Amino acid sequence: MKKNVLLLCCLMLLFATAIHAHGPTRQKVVIKQQIAAPPQTIWNVVKNFHDMSWHPAVTNTEGDGGNSVGAMRTLTLTNGGQIVEKLEKYDEEKHSFFYRIESVDVKVLPVTNYSSWFNIKPNGEGGSLVTWKGAFYRGYPNNDPPPELSDQAAKDAVTGVYESGLAKLKEMVE
Amino acid sequence: MNTDRVSMRTLWICLVGYLVAIAAAATSQGVIAAEFAFVTNQGDDSVSVIDLSSQRRTATVQVGSKPAGIAVSSDGRRIYVTNPESRDVYLLDGVDFKSLNHKGVGKGPLGIALSPDDLRVYVADWYEDRVYVLDAGDLSVIQRIAVGDSPSGLEVSGDGKRLYVADRDDNMISVVDTDDYQLIKRIAVGERPFGIRLDPDGKRLYVANVASNDLSVIDLDSFTVIATIAVGSTPYGVAVTPDNRRVFVTNQHENTLSVIDADKLQETHRLAIGEFPEGIIVHPSNGRVYIANWFDNELVVLDSKSLQIIKQIPTGESPRAFGVFVAGGS
Numbered sequence: 001m002k003k004n005v006l007l008l009c010c011l012m013l014l015f016a017t018a019i020h021a022h023g024p025t026r027q028k029v030v031i032k033q034q035i036a037a038p039p040q041t042i043w044n045v046v047k048n049f050h051d052m053s054w055h056p057a058v059t060n061t062e063g064d065g066g067n068s069v070g071a072m073r074t075l076t077l078t079n080g081g082q083i084v085e086k087l088e089k090y091d092e093e094k095h096s097f098f099y100r101i102e103s104v105d106v107k108v109l110p111v112t113n114y115s116s117w118f119n120i121k122p123n124g125e126g127g128s129l130v131t132w133k134g135a136f137y138r139g140y141p142n143n144d145p146p147p148e149l150s151d152q153a154a155k156d157a158v159t160g161v162y163e164s165g166l167a168k169l170k171e172m173v174e
Numbered sequence: 175m176n177t178d179r180v181s182m183r184t185l186w187i188c189l190v191g192y193l194v195a196i197a198a199a200a201t202s203q204g205v206i207a208a209e210f211a212f213v214t215n216q217g218d219d220s221v222s223v224i225d226l227s228s229q230r231r232t233a234t235v236q237v238g239s240k241p242a243g244i245a246v247s248s249d250g251r252r253i254y255v256t257n258p259e260s261r262d263v264y265l266l267d268g269v270d271f272k273s274l275n276h277k278g279v280g281k282g283p284l285g286i287a288l289s290p291d292d293l294r295v296y297v298a299d300w301y302e303d304r305v306y307v308l309d310a311g312d313l314s315v316i317q318r319i320a321v322g323d324s325p326s327g328l329e330v331s332g333d334g335k336r337l338y339v340a341d342r343d344d345n346m347i348s349v350v351d352t353d354d355y356q357l358i359k360r361i362a363v364g365e366r367p368f369g370i371r372l373d374p375d376g377k378r379l380y381v382a383n384v385a386s387n388d389l390s391v392i393d394l395d396s397f398t399v400i401a402t403i404a405v406g407s408t409p410y411g412v413a414v415t416p417d418n419r420r421v422f423v424t425n426q427h428e429n430t431l432s433v434i435d436a437d438k439l440q441e442t443h444r445l446a447i448g449e450f451p452e453g454i455i456v457h458p459s460n461g462r463v464y465i466a467n468w469f470d471n472e473l474v475v476l477d478s479k480s481l482q483i484i485k486q487i488p489t490g491e492s493p494r495a496f497g498v499f500v501a502g503g504s
Contacts, residue, residue, distance in 0.1 A: 021324065021343060024258030024282055024300060025216055025240040028469060028492060085266075088407070088427065099428070105442060115427055126301060135469065143281055 022112050022137035026153055029158045030133040033166035037173040039120040039128045043095045045172060046118065049073055049087045054172065055165045067092075072102065081108025088115070095120040101136075109156045109161070110139030130169065132162045179428065208457055208501045210268070211457040211464050212253050213473055214241040215490030223256060224270050224473055226460070229485045233271040233468070237264045242494045243286035244453075245295065250501035252310070254295050263297060263313055268501075271428035277313040279306050283341070286497050287328035289352070296337055305339060307355070318451035319355045321348045327370035327496075329379065331394075338379055340367040347381060347392065363390035369454075369496070371486050372503045373418045373436070382409035382423055389423055389432075391439060401439040405432040409463040411454040411496070413463060413486040415478050416502050421479075422463055433481060443481060448474055455494025458502035466495035 035042060045054050050063025050073045058075050065071025071087040082104070089098035096119035106112070114136035123129045136158065140149035147153060210232075211224040217418040220240060223233035238257025245254045246268065253266040256279075263283055264276040280299035287296045288310065295308040295312075295359035298321075305325060307317040319379050322341025329338045330352070339361075347367065349359040362381025367390070371380050381390040387409060390399040406425025413422045414436070421434040424447070431451060449469035456478055463476040471493060475485040498504075 024242070024284065028491070030215075088423070100427075133469075 021141040023141055023145070023151070024143075025151060026135055026137055027155050028114075028133065028135050028156075029155055029162060029164040030131065031159065033130045033132075033164060033170060034123060034127060035166075035170045035173060036127040038126065039095050039122055041131055041173050042120050042128055042130060042169060046120075047092070047095075047171060049097065049099070051089070054169060055161075056168045057161065057164060067097075069077050077108065079108065081105060083109060106149060107125030110149050110157050111136040112141060113137045114138060114158075130166055132166060134162070191321045208250065208459065208503065210319045211455075211473060211495075211500045212244055212246055212251065212255075212266075212268070213453070213466055213489045213499060214244050214255055215238050215492060216242055216494050217255075217491030220254070220490045221266065222473075222493070224464075224487055225459070225491070226462075226464075229475060229487055231488060234490060235266055235271050235273060237266070237273065239274060242496050243284050243297075243501045244495060244497040245286045246498055246501045246503075247288060247292040247310075248290065248502055249292070252292065254286055254288065254310075256286045256297060258282045258284050258300060258485075263295070263308065264441050265313060275313055277308075278303075279313075279315070281307065284327040284496070285326045287330050287337075288498075289330050289334045289464075290332055290349050291334060294352075296330065297327050298328050298339060300324055300326065303341075305337065305350070305451075306368045317355050318386055319350055319357070320356065321350070322346050322360070326368045327381075329370050329372045331372065332376040336394075338370060338372070340381060341371045342384075345383075347390075348399065349381065359400065361392055361397055363399060364388050364402060369409075369424075371412045371414055371504065373414045373417050373421075375418055378436075380412045380414065380421055382412045384408055384410060384426075387425075389421070389434065395453055403434055403439055403441060405434075405441060406430045409427070410452050411465075412458045413454040415456050416458055416504060420478060422454055422456070422465075424454050424465060426450050426452060426468075430475070445476075447476070447479060447483075448472065448486070450458060453493070453497070453499060455498060455503035458504065464495075464500060464503075466493040466499075467492065468492055476500045 052061045056128040063073030075083045084102040112116035116134040138154040191484040207327045213222040225232045228353035238260035240259035243256035251268045255264040268492035277349045284300045285298035297306040305319045322344035324343040327340040339348040347361045365385035369382040379392040389403045393400045408427035411424040415471045423432040448467035453466040465474040
């Protein structure tokens with residue numbers, strides 16, 4: 001029993017440090033998408049932080065706290081993995097929000113210390129320019145990462161999430 | 175009456191002569207020094223050279239892989255750059271803007287600082303949890319100092335005798351005696367201290383704590399934290415005006431700059447500054463603050479008094495500018 005408690009403590013300690021330790025180089029991904037619909041129409045689809053069912057890779061989405069700063073959401077993905085995210089900033093008027101990943105297995109999404117912005121702006125032609133961008137470190141916090149946890153793997157994975165999401169959004173509202 | 179006028183004139187002549195002498199001294203020593211900002215661009219393996227008079231990028235120097243840390247010698251002639259991915263330190267010529275030398279250092283060189291006499295370079299190794307002491311001339315390793323977990327920001331006292339190290343994943347500042355390289359003190363600060371800066375008097379060390387969203391103020395006589403000031407989200411870099419009156423903190427996730435009154439130890443302003451602000455420094459004489467915005471790929475020029483943004487100067491991809499990137503800056 002004592003051993004188990006000790007083991008659990010060690011594991012928790014490992015987990016706690018794993019959250020913040022990271023590789024040497026922060027990565028960024030910016031994907032922009034022109035959509036032929038006014039910002040409000042797109043905003044209506046994405047504006048509820050706990051409801052990310054519009055994204056093709058998300059099979060289940062739940063959360064609490066509404067759209068207040070500190071609200072949490074848990075996304076279950078088509079691959080079965082889960083991502084827990086926290087809302088950090090929300091601007092109804094500017095149609096933008098900012099959130100961070102609280103916890104994710106790097107096997108689900110190979111990133112650490114991930115933060116992301118979602119923003120919709122009028123494009124001047126009656127439509128919108130949607131920008132989704134993220135800042136994050138690779139999944140492997142130490143030197144010489146395996147290929148599936150490299151900087152490139154992290155960038156590719158995030159690019160995939162943004163591109164597929166924005167393409168779906170375009171299809172839904174146009 | 176007449177004698178009064180004569181003495182006034184003498185006084186004026188003396189005063190003008192004195193001012194000319196000061197200006198001449200400044201030209202021979204310091205002015206070359208702070209003409210440029212050197213910005214590490216982690217996304218394209220380069221250093222942008224920014225001319226601070228014309229406020230334009232005038233040169234780009236290729237360095238190692240994923241450059242982050244930077245230190246500029248007091249005369250501005252030598253520039254040292256850490257490249258955590260290629261695990262080396264580059265020495266650049268600050269006049270001709272070319273690489274002079276580079277050497278492998280540790281497993282994750284990141285934070286970097288020079289001794290005030292410009293003879294030693296201190297390099298924090300993020301992975302090896304130690305600080306390398308290098309000869310500033312040939313980059314050979316003089317010493318290795320064991321410090322805490324994930325050392326990042328470094329500062330050296332004005333007399334060269336103390337090295338301050340932010341041990342990010344230990345939530346500590348290590349104080350090292352540079353005569354015998356012994357760790358003489360560890361000071362608990364906020365969570366995940368990263369960027370640190372001494373005030374120009376050398377009486378205080380300011381520590382930006384990334385995870386607790388605050389700034390620890392350490393009194394260096396007593397080695398105690400005399401204040402913990404709440405700032406914006408994810409503070410990374412810190413800078414101090416030469417007159418010690420104001421402290422600036424880049425709040426990375428909030429895209430803001432906290433302005434702190436150093437006497438009252440209170441935040442007085444919080445300004446929108448651009449996306450993902452990181453490296454920051456106050457120029458030694460022109461009254462301006464320079465801030466590298468990682469997401470926007472620009473160096474913002476801010477007036478330290480009026481707090482107005484004067485200019486946004488394009489840099490390379492993903493600028494970090496982690497360290498003293500303008501000679502004599504603070």
